[in-house]
Amino acid sequence: MELYKRLMAIQDMNREVIHAPGNSGMLSMEGSHLNSSGTIFDSGHGKAAGQRIVGKNTFNSSVLRPGSQSFTSPLALYCSLQDQYKIRTDRGHYTITPSTFVVLNQGEQAEIIVEPQSSPRAVSLVFDQKYISELVRHFGAPLTSSLDVDSDGIVVRFPECIQHDTAFEIGPKLRALNAACQRGDSAESIADKFRAVAECVVLVFSAASRQIESIDSVRPGTRAELYRRIQRAYVCIQDIYNEELCLEKIARVACMSPHHFHRVFSQVYGITPLRALADRRMQMAHRLLETTDTPVSAICRAVGYHSAPTFSNLFRAKFGLPPSLLQQRSRRVRMQ
DSSP: OBHHHHHHHHHHHTTOOOOOOOSSOBOBEESEEEOTTSOEEETTTTBOSSEEOSTTOEEEEEEEOSEEEEEEOOSEEEEEEESOEEEEESSOEEEEOTTEEEEEOTTOEEEEEEOTTOOOEEEEEEOOHHHHHHHHHHHOHHHHTTSEEOTTSOOEEOOOOEEETTGGGHHHHHHHHHHHHHHTOOHHHHHHHHHHHHHHHHHHHHHHHHHHHHSOOSSHHHHHHHHHHHHHHHHHHHHSTTSOOOHHHHHHHTTSOHHHHHHHHHHHHSSOHHHHHHHHHHHHHHHHHHHOOOOHHHHHHHTTOSOHHHHHHHHHHHHSSOHHHHHHHHHHHHHO
8 A cells, every 4th residue: 555545544533644756766665455444454463563552642553665655644653563664854964773753743744765676564553642742731730841832722733853862761562562563452451552652652742842951052952953963863873883983973864063073962861971871882882781792802892892991990989890700700690
């Protein structure tokens, strides 16, 4: 089924209109169809690949074929379970991978692009405005004061930017929701998992709103653009921490000078870019030491360090014990 038809069916639920271009290279989805009730099923597996969860909330999962398609987005989260695709809006270009996601606001004009030889398993969660606004209220005004909520509480607009799935541990919750829909779990179980993801979305973008406000700039539009650039660099740090990275390289990802990037990144995250890189490397090293018997020297190289003594000193300073001792303790625990 062509993507624009799929999105039209979704947007009919949200009273939105989709505009289908007349050019060639139309992007399409395979493995899914809509039944008479508007629920989307994966015809290849016989399990629910997309399902209306609560009210107008919808979970959708399909394989995208190469091509491009313009559409008008509902309030929705877009991510990928395998491979990658791109979403382009007036505000930016976002590469959606299994570790990143973006939320587009209702009415946003966008384009999905899938490169040749790619077959991403795309996932989208379409949120009902009232459902999301109730979550915003649930978390309270101090946490969500920067979000755009109208007097009726039914219009929520999130800051548009790329996000990493480590934020508020949303990644495991997204995968749990997908697995529940694929298995055909009970409606109550799926609704609970959907809510867990939706709560993470509110938390992620509430934090993003506060971070945007922390940037030292007079114009709101400038702060939002700087934040989008900082987020691209932050995602880079999270994903390719094991590569040769320096301040200049990371700043280029954000299309900023090293000095300006260093200053704004520090305002947003409260730490320097190189400290964020070191923290990510230590986090991944800790995980490998806890869960594998890989030699410490190999783990040192796997997380981006060339000197084992430097790695050990940094690890001890971070966690209070040498990496070899953590691995020994974790091995004993696993063997019990």
